[in-house]
Amino acid sequence: MAVAVEAATLLEVKDLHVNLGQSHVLQGVSFAVREGGVTALLGRNGVGKTTTLRAILGLVGRRGTVRLDGTDLTSLATHRIVRRSVGYVPEDRDIFAGLTVEENLRLAERDAEPRYDLVYDLFPELRQRAGQRAGTLSGGQQQMVAIARALLNDNRLLLVDEPTKGLAPALVADVARVLERLSELATVLLVEQNLGVVRRIANDVVVLDQGRVVHTGDARGLLAQPELVRRLLSVSAAGQP
Amino acid sequence: MSTFILLTITGLGLGAMYFLIASGLSLIYGLMGVLNFAHGAFLTVGSYASWWMSDHAFDGIHSLLLRFLLGAACGLAAGAVFAALVELVLIRPLYQRHIEQVLVTVGLSLAFVALVQGIWGTDAHPYAAPGWLHRTTTIFGAHIPNDRWIEIATAAAVLVLLQLFLHRTRYGLIIRAGVENRAMVTALGIDVRKAFTLVFALGGVAAAIAGVLSGVYFNTIDPSQGTSLLIFAFIVVVIGGLGSVGGSAVAAVVVGLLQQYVNYYASSGIGDMAVVLLLGLVLLARPRGLAGAFAT
Numbered sequence: 216m217a218v219a220v221e222a223a224t225l226l227e228v229k230d231l232h233v234n235l236g237q238s239h240v241l242q243g244v245s246f247a248v249r250e251g252g253v254t255a256l257l258g259r260n261g262v263g264k265t266t267t268l269r270a271i272l273g274l275v276g277r278r279g280t281v282r283l284d285g286t287d288l289t290s291l292a293t294h295r296i297v298r299r300s301v302g303y304v305p306e307d308r309d310i311f312a313g314l315t316v317e318e319n320l321r322l323a324e325r326d327a328e329p330r331y332d333l334v335y336d337l338f339p340e341l342r343q344r345a346g347q348r349a350g351t352l353s354g355g356q357q358q359m360v361a362i363a364r365a366l367l368n369d370n371r372l373l374l375v376d377e378p379t380k381g382l383a384p385a386l387v388a389d390v391a392r393v394l395e396r397l398s399e400l401a402t403v404l405l406v407e408q409n410l411g412v413v414r415r416i417a418n419d420v421v422v423l424d425q426g427r428v429v430h431t432g433d434a435r436g437l438l439a440q441p442e443l444v445r446r447l448l449s450v451s452a453a454g455q456p
Numbered sequence: 457m458s459t460f461i462l463l464t465i466t467g468l469g470l471g472a473m474y475f476l477i478a479s480g481l482s483l484i485y486g487l488m489g490v491l492n493f494a495h496g497a498f499l500t501v502g503s504y505a506s507w508w509m510s511d512h513a514f515d516g517i518h519s520l521l522l523r524f525l526l527g528a529a530c531g532l533a534a535g536a537v538f539a540a541l542v543e544l545v546l547i548r549p550l551y552q553r554h555i556e557q558v559l560v561t562v563g564l565s566l567a568f569v570a571l572v573q574g575i576w577g578t579d580a581h582p583y584a585a586p587g588w589l590h591r592t593t594t595i596f597g598a599h600i601p602n603d604r605w606i607e608i609a610t611a612a613a614v615l616v617l618l619q620l621f622l623h624r625t626r627y628g629l630i631i632r633a634g635v636e637n638r639a640m641v642t643a644l645g646i647d648v649r650k651a652f653t654l655v656f657a658l659g660g661v662a663a664a665i666a667g668v669l670s671g672v673y674f675n676t677i678d679p680s681q682g683t684s685l686l687i688f689a690f691i692v693v694v695i696g697g698l699g700s701v702g703g704s705a706v707a708a709v710v711v712g713l714l715q716q717y718v719n720y721y722a723s724s725g726i727g728d729m730a731v732v733l734l735l736g737l738v739l740l741a742r743p744r745g746l747a748g749a750f751a752t
Contacts, residue, residue: 272643274639274642274643292642292647293639293642293643294642294644294645294646294647294648297642297643297644297645298645303643303644305640305643309637309640309643311632311633311636311637311640312636313632313635313636314629314632314633314636318629318632318633321626321629322629322630322633322641322644322646323644325644325645364644368645
């Protein structure tokens with residue numbers, strides 16, 4: 216039985232430590248992400264969720280082990296980690312404001328045959344706005360560009376950081392729908408504050424608190440326990456995308 | 457009227473040299489956050505390599521034009537190789553250690569001037585250029601030295617080529633994106649370090665062109681020429697907007713013209729002060745320079 220679980224693990228994070236300045240942000244984070252579906256990384260503000268994603272990618276200095284499909288990524292530079300079929304949708308989008316939408320997408324091309332059909336099928340608006348400078352797009356449109364960059368390549372793992380942050384409720388539902396589609400194409404490690412979105416798409420959850428993992432398990436199991444949710448996340452388990 | 461035309465063309469010629477130095481400086485800072493105080497050394501490499509090759513290696517060639525062109529080509533190549541080596545050997549090991557990078561580039565600039573003085577002496581050397589460059593063309597009564605046209609045309613060509621490179625090639629796209637957010641470029645799977653070396657090499661070529669043209673402009677080369685031109689190039693970069701080649705071009709023209717006009721119409725030497733005053737005004741009105749933070 217243990218062998219079967221091991222075989223299904225795509226990402227394994229073990230004893231991950233990150234120091235940012237004087238702050239010991241991650242204090243031995245360990246968890247595994249199963250291949251397929253969505254694992255949600257939850258926790259209050261400032262507990263190290265974004266830092267965990269950035270540490271997996273090597274965007275911040277870290278100690279510990281990060282394995283993708285059994286391969287140790289710890290000594291690899293960020294671009295080499297990404298080239299192992301890892302996509303990243305950062306918090307606050309981080310699109311290139313001075314480039315056009317088309318240039319933002321072109322920059323993200325890695326595969327020989329980028330999946331523009333899929334991108335434009337999901338976000339037809341991006342085709343119409345291809346020549347527009349990305350900095351002039353609305354928040355929702357910028358989020359489309361950020362997700363589209365990750366979708367363009369055939370990634371095995373997608374690290375998606377708060378994709379609904381700052382979006383209007385109607386757009387949150389749209390993003391949740393897109394995330395559902397994403398999860399059919401790749402394994403997703405999702406940082407998300409909106410529990411309605413988590414309930415809709417996540418299979419597993421990892422909860423962080425003060426730089427440590429305090430809970431792992433089935434998403435529905437956690438969300439069915441309002442008291443546990445309140446204790447771990449300081450929020451109500453209610454909420455719809 | 458003829459004086460005004462002469463001042464304008466001379467100011468544009470000076471601005472052209474400022475631009476050639478500033479364009480590389482601006483891209484290097486914009487992409488890598490490196491304040492490269494050794495950029496003047498790239499100019500010196502260009503001027504001395506072209507002078508030495510023209511006077512010694514190609515001295516058997518009778519045509520002065522051919523000797524000059526071959527020497528200039530060697531100067532450009534030397535500038536590119538030297539700049540790339542500086543990035544690979546000195547800057548890369550200090551990646552994201554900005555204080556140390558400043559210290560090493562300041563140290564290199566001082567050491568390099570001393571090295572050139574040690575090899576070729578502290579005196580200026582006459583810089584041989586085709587006779588046509590030292591003659592004049594009369595425009596509306598103004599006798600314009602011909603080298604000014606070459607300086608302006610060369611800077612304009614470099615500006616066009618850089619814009620084509622930045623906007624029509626994948627490396628240009630990577631550099632423009634890297635100026636905005638270097639970490640995100642790497643998070644897209646791109647090895648941004650190759651772009652660092654390329655930008656240094658391009659900056660080295662542009663500065664080496666400025667080195668060749670400054671030899672023609674001043675008729676001589678000396679070990680400290682790079683350092684003195686670098687000060688104004690830094691001002692141009694800040695006024696134009698760090699990371700913006702287009703902004704640097706506009707700022708270089710403004711600075712070159714302002715220096716010439718003020719030096720003539722106010723008092724000789726006041727032009728430099730006027731440039732510093734302009735820098736202060738631009739920083740107050742537009743702290744990120746004329747073009748902001750985009751590589752344009």
